[in-house]
Amino acid sequence: MTETVAQNPIQTDAVIVGAGPVGLFSVFELGLNDIKCHLVDILDKPGGQCAELYPEKPIYDIPAIPVCTGTELTERLMEQIKPFHPIFHFGQMAETLTKLPDGKWRLTTDLGTVIEARLVIVAAGGGSFMPKRPPIKGIEDYEGKSVFYAVRKMDHFRDKNIVIAGGGDSALDWALNLQPIAKLVTLVHRRDEFRAAPDSVSKMRAMVAEGKMDLKIGNFTAINGADGQVTSITLVDDAKNASDFPCESILAFYGLTMKLGPVANFGLNLHENLIPVNTADFETSEPTVFAIGDINTYPGKMKLILSGFHEAALMAKKAFTYIHPDRRYRFQYTTSSSDLQGKLGVEKDGA
Amino acid sequence: MTTMKVYLTDMEGKDHELLATEEWTLMEIIREGGIPILAQCGGSCACATCHVYVDPAWKAKLPEPSEEEVGMLDGTFDVTEDSRLACQIVFTKDLDGLKVKLASGSI
Numbered sequence: 059m060t061e062t063v064a065q066n067p068i069q070t071d072a073v074i075v076g077a078g079p080v081g082l083f084s085v086f087e088l089g090l091n092d093i094k095c096h097l098v099d100i101l102d103k104p105g106g107q108c109a110e111l112y113p114e115k116p117i118y119d120i121p122a123i124p125v126c127t128g129t130e131l132t133e134r135l136m137e138q139i140k141p142f143h144p145i146f147h148f149g150q151m152a153e154t155l156t157k158l159p160d161g162k163w164r165l166t167t168d169l170g171t172v173i174e175a176r177l178v179i180v181a182a183g184g185g186s187f188m189p190k191r192p193p194i195k196g197i198e199d200y201e202g203k204s205v206f207y208a209v210r211k212m213d214h215f216r217d218k219n220i221v222i223a224g225g226g227d228s229a230l231d232w233a234l235n236l237q238p239i240a241k242l243v244t245l246v247h248r249r250d251e252f253r254a255a256p257d258s259v260s261k262m263r264a265m266v267a268e269g270k271m272d273l274k275i276g277n278f279t280a281i282n283g284a285d286g287q288v289t290s291i292t293l294v295d296d297a298k299n300a301s302d303f304p305c306e307s308i309l310a311f312y313g314l315t316m317k318l319g320p321v322a323n324f325g326l327n328l329h330e331n332l333i334p335v336n337t338a339d340f341e342t343s344e345p346t347v348f349a350i351g352d353i354n355t356y357p358g359k360m361k362l363i364l365s366g367f368h369e370a371a372l373m374a375k376k377a378f379t380y381i382h383p384d385r386r387y388r389f390q391y392t393t394s395s396s397d398l399q400g401k402l403g404v405e406k407d408g409a
Numbered sequence: 410m411t412t413m414k415v416y417l418t419d420m421e422g423k424d425h426e427l428l429a430t431e432e433w434t435l436m437e438i439i440r441e442g443g444i445p446i447l448a449q450c451g452g453s454c455a456c457a458t459c460h461v462y463v464d465p466a467w468k469a470k471l472p473e474p475s476e477e478e479v480g481m482l483d484g485t486f487d488v489t490e491d492s493r494l495a496c497q498i499v500f501t502k503d504l505d506g507l508k509v510k511l512a513s514g515s516i
Binding site: 107111112115184190192193224225226247248249251253277312313315316361 | 447449450451453455456457458480482483484485486487488513514
């Protein structure tokens with residue numbers, strides 16, 4: 059599903075930036091208007107915030123669905139858009155957007171996927187999910203060299219003295235996975251309690267008890283080193299005593315946060331990190347680029363999933379005029395239109 | 410009707426007097442008071458981007474944080490014994506005059 063070859067750009071009608079509920083539903087609305095879509099999302103799964111922030115939390119304000127979780131909403135949307143065969147590019151960030159001489163847009167991702175489309179739908183919510191970065195002075199100088207927020211190659215940590223910071227599943231899983239190959243794994247957490255799978259916690263506790271892993275409780279407040287190479291970190295314990303201890307690599311797992319990211323450089327007008335749109339068709343300052351869902355702003359905007367669904371429908375109506383300029387727009391209901399039912403692949407009953 | 414207040418110190422050390430409303434969460438009082446606060450998950454105790462420090466003098470007036478809230482604080486930084494998530498503090502009359510400070514990671 060993930061494209062890494064840059065030579066052959068993918069050609070499609072519309073590229074949707076963001077596979078959250080609103081990005082997913084726009085596949086449906088665009089599909090009814092005979093517009094094909096590709097979607098790009100930095101997460102490795104659909105659902106956006108619904109999947110990442112509150113997969114298990116109940117949502118009560120989706121029309122006609124008294125209650126569903128973020129995961130269930132995502133699953134239902136995926137089911138609903140199936141007839142339109144959207145193509146997903148997960149785990150990559152939409153990085154650049156450039157206009158081509160023929161009026162099309164070229165979108166590239168950080169993994170090198172290139173998509174050329176007539177329309178761009180920015181449904182990026184609060185922006186890209188990125189790892190939370192500890193507010194430590196100068197940490198950016200070490201990032202990618204000796205401070206990491208993900209493990210790309212385990213071998214990179216072989217025979218290293220590593221610090222793993224955090225108290226959730228990612229921290230625990232990587233502490234356990236890297237322990238056999240690292241010289242020393244020191245787990246650093248602000249309290250002596252962990253919100254992770256109980257099995258991982260007991261395995262970690264056992265290793266610490268056997269002296270195979272170190273556990274230090276406190277907040278890490280400084281990184282010491284030079285030229286991007288960390289040599290030690292400073293830890294402040296509950297009694298506010300600071301101490302340094304040596305290490306060669308740091309893996310920090312504090313979860314994800316949303317940052318607007320490269321969308322800010324797409325050349326669209328921005329207002330307080332939101333994209334102003336008109337409420338007739340949700341087009342941005344750039345014709346053929348639309349913004350729907352939490353990322354847009356207009357008088358009266360409410361950041362609700364249902365607002366994004368409405369915006370998707372109006373966007374798709376305008377999108378139709380760009381993709382099918384030779385056709386007359388026909389307003390139809392899925393209940394009564396055999397044309398739409400055909401697109402959805404549903405049998406008309408009792409007819 | 411008497412108006413109730415929350416006193417908030419922002420990241421730059423500037424003080425703000427905010428109109429407080431009973432049954433609103435502190436996060437809502439801050440947001441509707443026009444102070445930028447990330448509160449990315451919208452108040453469902455799922456993101457730790459509404460981290461505040463409660464003035465020690467006021468701490469005893471607040472109900473203890475839930476286990477979920479304490480756990481969510483693992484996902485932020487510079488956590489102290491005064492740390493709370495603003496979305497989990499429901500404003501009551503007893504809290505009129507509450508003093509809090511925004512933490513890094515919330516703006």
